[in-house]
Amino acid sequence: MPIIVVSLGVMITVFLQAYMNGIFNDSIETTAKFSSGHVKVMTEAYKENQSQMPNDYAVMNIKSVINKLNKTYPDMTWTDRIQFGGLLDAPDSMGVTRSQGNVLGMGIHLLGNNDEINRMDLKSKLFAGRFPQKPGEIMVTNELFKKMNLKLGDRVTLISNTMYGDMAMYNFVVCGTIHFGTQVLDKGMVVADIEDIRVALNMEDAAGEVLGFFTGETYDNSRAKELAAGFNQENTNKSDQFSLAMLPMSGISGMDFMIAYSENAQYIIIFIFVFAMSIVLWNAGLVGGLRRYGEFGLRLAIGENKHEIYRSLVGEALLVGLIGSFIGIALGLVFSWLMQHYGIDARSMMKNSNMMLPSVFRSQINTTTYFIGFIPGVLSTVIGASLAGIGVYKRQTANLFKELEG
Amino acid sequence: MLLMSCIALASFAQNYPSGKSILDKVDNNMSAKSRVLTARMEINSARGTRTMESKSWGMGTEKSFTEYLAPAREKGTKMLKLDNQLWIYSPTTDRVIQISGHMLRQSVMGSDMSYEDMMTDRPLLEQYKAEVTGEETVDGRKCWVVNLTAIIADVNYASQKMWVDEERYVPLKVELFAKGGKLLKRITFSDVQRIQNRWYPKSFVYKDMLKDGKGTKMIIEEIQMDVAIPASVFNKGNLK
Numbered sequence: 054m055p056i057i058v059v060s061l062g063v064m065i066t067v068f069l070q071a072y073m074n075g076i077f078n079d080s081i082e083t084t085a086k087f088s089s090g091h092v093k094v095m096t097e098a099y100k101e102n103q104s105q106m107p108n109d110y111a112v113m114n115i116k117s118v119i120n121k122l123n124k125t126y127p128d129m130t131w132t133d134r135i136q137f138g139g140l141l142d143a144p145d146s147m148g149v150t151r152s153q154g155n156v157l158g159m160g161i162h163l164l165g166n167n168d169e170i171n172r173m174d175l176k177s178k179l180f181a182g183r184f185p186q187k188p189g190e191i192m193v194t195n196e197l198f199k200k201m202n203l204k205l206g207d208r209v210t211l212i213s214n215t216m217y218g219d220m221a222m223y224n225f226v227v228c229g230t231i232h233f234g235t236q237v238l239d240k241g242m243v244v245a246d247i248e249d250i251r252v253a254l255n256m257e258d259a260a261g262e263v264l265g266f267f268t269g270e271t272y273d274n275s276r277a278k279e280l281a282a283g284f285n286q287e288n289t290n291k292s293d294q295f296s297l298a299m300l301p302m303s304g305i306s307g308m309d310f311m312i313a314y315s316e317n318a319q320y321i322i323i324f325i326f327v328f329a330m331s332i333v334l335w336n337a338g339l340v341g342g343l344r345r346y347g348e349f350g351l352r353l354a355i356g357e358n359k360h361e362i363y364r365s366l367v368g369e370a371l372l373v374g375l376i377g378s379f380i381g382i383a384l385g386l387v388f389s390w391l392m393q394h395y396g397i398d399a400r401s402m403m404k405n406s407n408m409m410l411p412s413v414f415r416s417q418i419n420t421t422t423y424f425i426g427f428i429p430g431v432l433s434t435v436i437g438a439s440l441a442g443i444g445v446y447k448r449q450t451a452n453l454f455k456e457l458e459g
Numbered sequence: 460m461l462l463m464s465c466i467a468l469a470s471f472a473q474n475y476p477s478g479k480s481i482l483d484k485v486d487n488n489m490s491a492k493s494r495v496l497t498a499r500m501e502i503n504s505a506r507g508t509r510t511m512e513s514k515s516w517g518m519g520t521e522k523s524f525t526e527y528l529a530p531a532r533e534k535g536t537k538m539l540k541l542d543n544q545l546w547i548y549s550p551t552t553d554r555v556i557q558i559s560g561h562m563l564r565q566s567v568m569g570s571d572m573s574y575e576d577m578m579t580d581r582p583l584l585e586q587y588k589a590e591v592t593g594e595e596t597v598d599g600r601k602c603w604v605v606n607l608t609a610i611i612a613d614v615n616y617a618s619q620k621m622w623v624d625e626e627r628y629v630p631l632k633v634e635l636f637a638k639g640g641k642l643l644k645r646i647t648f649s650d651v652q653r654i655q656n657r658w659y660p661k662s663f664v665y666k667d668m669l670k671d672g673k674g675t676k677m678i679i680e681e682i683q684m685d686v687a688i689p690a691s692v693f694n695k696g697n698l699k
Binding site: 098109110140142144148149150210212214215216217218219220222223224255294295 | 506532552
């Protein structure tokens, strides 16, 4: 029974740690894939005014820049993107404006390969219609689609600014709608192929930013910082507003707090749970000790040494804790692995959600997962038994036989 | 001694002409019932210099029609201003879009001028109180310094400062200010020539003082004033 209690407590602890690790890392990865990359390359002037998406400070000769990045950092994947703001104007049959909406836009590689679609998990966010299959097609968020009374196949005009600051106007056909699950994006976002946006905004061979990802790996803050420091030493010139600069994800405004929070918050949450679990197992140890009160009295009465009894009590608790911990860790790892491998598909539940979460929830096993179970499993059980065992020293021999009679 | 100084100062001040009289003479030079001009606009930005060519037709300050002739990307873009409304036609989209609201604050072709700057349709004296406050020299020419303070709420700039050539009554420099006194734009005029019995600056530099850079230079290559312009030019149908 004590082993079962310890095993259950440890199993829950291990699973929770892996689950929290997965959720936090997935949130960071979702943000990285969607907006920040693991690292981001842009011009010095663009970096200073990122929130305004200043395409007049875009990176020029982008093909050559990406080729150089691929050669210098072959263990990373690089992709260029253009972010922009503007108006989407829908005409009536006479060409006169019938509806307009403010939009944030993103030009990404959509035609010819599915890398960005897969990276940003856009398939799960596709609400109606399809992705662009030829130039001149655009996707809008479902909320904007309804607000502007659009239909799939409608012609719309994007009104924005070119890289040179003059007004840009470009026609698109609405081919699909998306739902991100975040109010600020769903209110008015458009997505089109980056080559169309280059033509629309007069950004030939240019892009606002280049995102870099550690190929097949999750974000590593120290590695990203080191990479950025090395790049900036060779490329950045503060007096040249068009020189290139690299930022790690933690260096992008707002992300530093999130990464520090996720690095520490999961441990805080796990600590709280482990503490609570420890109290439960401590209590179990206490109860176990108290339940054996009579047994201890008998052993004292027949001449066993108090220290020996105490040591045996603690030793038994250690054994129970170890066995229970190993079983609990094994069970916890099994469930964690299943969730890591298969995940929980929440797509159907999130169709109308207002939170930008991964569409499949997964846990993530790391080194800590293998050991964290010992804290509640061994430590708490032993402490519980140790405290209960103190009662052994308070037993008075003169009262032992009275208890036996009782 | 103090009284004599005040009297001397007062007499000196009275030698200045009135702000109204100066602006009337400036209007005689700068305004016309109609005008047709071809111009070249050199837009300086962080990316280098771009040059646009355009042809414009105008009736007073209420109506104007501009067609961009070069470069290739901008060729065929047209703008029509009627009173306080502005439309743009883009040949790439074959759409006519009305520019209103916050879009008016956008830059014209990436220049330092905004669409709002083009929308000024009322004489200065209807919007500002003018007062001559001194004399200065600009580019070797003696100028009256005229301060204009807004007398109505609906103005683009709360105040202006104008340096007017004392001999030719042509502005050589204008500074435009926000309500708090912050300098927003500076326009410097040059290449003043005699055209059809009036003095007219054939070149000016428009500088947005909130941006870095050298500003936008407008060079008028050819101008005809008080010519007959068919009414159909200022028709929305002429945009497409």
